[in-house]
Amino acid sequence: MEMVKEIEKMAALSQKWHQAGKIIAFVPTMGYFHQGHLSLMGEGKKQGDVLVVSLFVNPIQFGPKEDLAAYPRNLQRDASLAEKEGTDVLFVPEEKEMYPEGYQTYVKVTQLTKYLCGVSRPGHFKGVTTVVAKLFNIIRPHIAIFGLKDYQQYIVIKRMVRDLNYPIKIIGCPIVRETDGLAMSSRNVYLTSEQRPSALSLYKSLNIAQEMVNKGERKAKNIIKAVSTFIQKHPYTKIDYVKLCHPETLEDLEEIKERALLALAVKVGKARLIDNTILGVK
Amino acid sequence: MEMVKEIEKMAALSQKWHQAGKIIAFVPTMGYFHQGHLSLMGEGKKQGDVLVVSLFVNPIQFGPKEDLAAYPRNLQRDASLAEKEGTDVLFVPEEKEMYPEGYQTYVKVTQLTKYLCGVSRPGHFKGVTTVVAKLFNIIRPHIAIFGLKDYQQYIVIKRMVRDLNYPIKIIGCPIVRETDGLAMSSRNVYLTSEQRPSALSLYKSLNIAQEMVNKGERKAKNIIKAVSTFIQKHPYTKIDYVKLCHPETLEDLEEIKERALLALAVKVGKARLIDNTILGVK
Numbered sequence: 001m002e003m004v005k006e007i008e009k010m011a012a013l014s015q016k017w018h019q020a021g022k023i024i025a026f027v028p029t030m031g032y033f034h035q036g037h038l039s040l041m042g043e044g045k046k047q048g049d050v051l052v053v054s055l056f057v058n059p060i061q062f063g064p065k066e067d068l069a070a071y072p073r074n075l076q077r078d079a080s081l082a083e084k085e086g087t088d089v090l091f092v093p094e095e096k097e098m099y100p101e102g103y104q105t106y107v108k109v110t111q112l113t114k115y116l117c118g119v120s121r122p123g124h125f126k127g128v129t130t131v132v133a134k135l136f137n138i139i140r141p142h143i144a145i146f147g148l149k150d151y152q153q154y155i156v157i158k159r160m161v162r163d164l165n166y167p168i169k170i171i172g173c174p175i176v177r178e179t180d181g182l183a184m185s186s187r188n189v190y191l192t193s194e195q196r197p198s199a200l201s202l203y204k205s206l207n208i209a210q211e212m213v214n215k216g217e218r219k220a221k222n223i224i225k226a227v228s229t230f231i232q233k234h235p236y237t238k239i240d241y242v243k244l245c246h247p248e249t250l251e252d253l254e255e256i257k258e259r260a261l262l263a264l265a266v267k268v269g270k271a272r273l274i275d276n277t278i279l280g281v282k
Numbered sequence: 283m284e285m286v287k288e289i290e291k292m293a294a295l296s297q298k299w300h301q302a303g304k305i306i307a308f309v310p311t312m313g314y315f316h317q318g319h320l321s322l323m324g325e326g327k328k329q330g331d332v333l334v335v336s337l338f339v340n341p342i343q344f345g346p347k348e349d350l351a352a353y354p355r356n357l358q359r360d361a362s363l364a365e366k367e368g369t370d371v372l373f374v375p376e377e378k379e380m381y382p383e384g385y386q387t388y389v390k391v392t393q394l395t396k397y398l399c400g401v402s403r404p405g406h407f408k409g410v411t412t413v414v415a416k417l418f419n420i421i422r423p424h425i426a427i428f429g430l431k432d433y434q435q436y437i438v439i440k441r442m443v444r445d446l447n448y449p450i451k452i453i454g455c456p457i458v459r460e461t462d463g464l465a466m467s468s469r470n471v472y473l474t475s476e477q478r479p480s481a482l483s484l485y486k487s488l489n490i491a492q493e494m495v496n497k498g499e500r501k502a503k504n505i506i507k508a509v510s511t512f513i514q515k516h517p518y519t520k521i522d523y524v525k526l527c528h529p530e531t532l533e534d535l536e537e538i539k540e541r542a543l544l545a546l547a548v549k550v551g552k553a554r555l556i557d558n559t560i561l562g563v564k
Contacts, residue, residue: 011449018300104393105411105445111386129387130446137447163387164412165419167293 026141061127308423343409
């Protein structure tokens with residue numbers, strides 16, 4: 001595995017691969033790898049001739065009161081894990097090269113970013129689409145792979161790619177969970193052992209919701225109420241949102257017809273956790 | 283010359299050229315070609331192995347009160363002119379394919395667009411950068427060529443390309459003028475024969491300004507006053523702006539040190555005309 005810091009060097013590698021007719025698979029990350037990241041890399045390895053993983057804690061997707069400074073980092077461990085997954089190039093650009101003095105260009109998806117995390121994290125998705133557009137232009141992948149834990153991000157990126165005509169196939173990979181069900185997240189390190197059972201309430205509530213649907217419940221407000229009540233029973237939890245919405249448009253649903261996205265954002269202690277599932281009518 | 287309507291077909295051609303190691307030169311236009319456009323094509327022909335010219339009257343760069351509907355069009359004549367210049371592909375996408383239902387992604391350069399035409403045409407440059415980003419992703423050129431009559435557009439595109447890491451070289455070509463000095467523009471067709479001498483006041487005033495500088499004038503406000511007064515003496519003219527600014531940042535200058543952009547926007551009858559020059563201290 002090669003570790004590349006310079007944008008120009010990364011772009012030159014990509015050009016070489018294009019001329020050689022190689023299929024480039026790309027996994028963008030902020031590092032501190034867990035099994036979720038590794039599953040994306042595994043998928044990339046399967047789909048492409050070469051696998052590029054980027055590791056960049058993107059400052060412009062963090063709000064002023066968010067955890068940019070505290071965000072966990074461990075480059076040496078990450079490099080070793082990426083290499084084991086068969087990564088060909090780990091791209092680790094520097095902030096001053098990604099956002100040099102005078103930087104002033106942003107890519108914005110206007111509608112899909114108004115819902116869910118877009119409400120409590122204004123500017124977050126603009127930061128995500130901007131950095132992903134940059135990475136796409138540098139790496140020029142044929143395939144890019146995202147985790148479905150960040151479901152809204154996946155939908156927003158798909159929209160950006162379609163709207164801006166990027167010739168890139170976007171793949172979403174299933175949420176990877178701990179054995180107890182907690183969705184894997186780099187931010188889980190913020191949880192104390194006392195808070196951990198409360199963090200699990202997110203996953204448990206998704207199951208409660210699917211059971212309600214299995215038993216015939218179709219009304220969004222009843223499901224949302226049951227999920228919220230269940231989470232709130234757990235100490236340290238503070239709900240940001242519990243939403244039942246259309247899986248493509250992210251608009252609120254009043255009733256489940258076939259499929260609905262149940263999406264949660266809950267603060268547990270210092271950690272802002274998200275989780276989601278697609279509720280299906282059987 | 284091949285005329286291509288479909289985005290997918292254009293992208294496939296581009297991919298084929300990339301794999302064959304061809305250098306792609308690209309000239310984006312809104313059609314109704316004059317010598318200015320043809321000079322850009324000539325430059326593209328010189329610089330690239332293949333030349334793609336796009337012709338698309340981009341609705342999102344027009345304001346609600348602007349001349350989108352009236353904008354002059356003549357595809358047959360344009361195709362014949364482009365072919366004579368050696369264009370390989372004339373790309374003529376359709377509005378409904380460029381901006382399908384649900385379209386919602388925009389590229390914005392935030393600072394450079396606050397000046398000059400950005401003031402009286404809010405949203406204009408956002409429309410320009412968005413469509414150019416789309417065309418860049420479809421055509422994937424190595425080189426793209428813009429006219430310096432739209433000086434601010436050239437600077438904004440260069441900034442977008444640098445900020446978003448497009449691997450594209452941006453070239454600016456000199457303003458092409460009629461024999462009397464009027465800058466060529468598709469919008470010159472809006473001028474009546476009575477208004478034409480007034481339209482020429484833009485070019486004449488640029489020369490007056492350079493003469494003032496040659497004679498030792500360095501104060502922006504004196505130059506702006508002389509230019510404005512000269513233009514206002516002509517009937518049918520209504521000044522939008524007369525600005526002396528830094529050629530890179532577009533910020534107002536109080537004094538000319540080495541080089542300064544003198545940029546004008548003047549309505550002459552129905553036509554909103556722009557012109558500019560770089561004033562140099564000899």
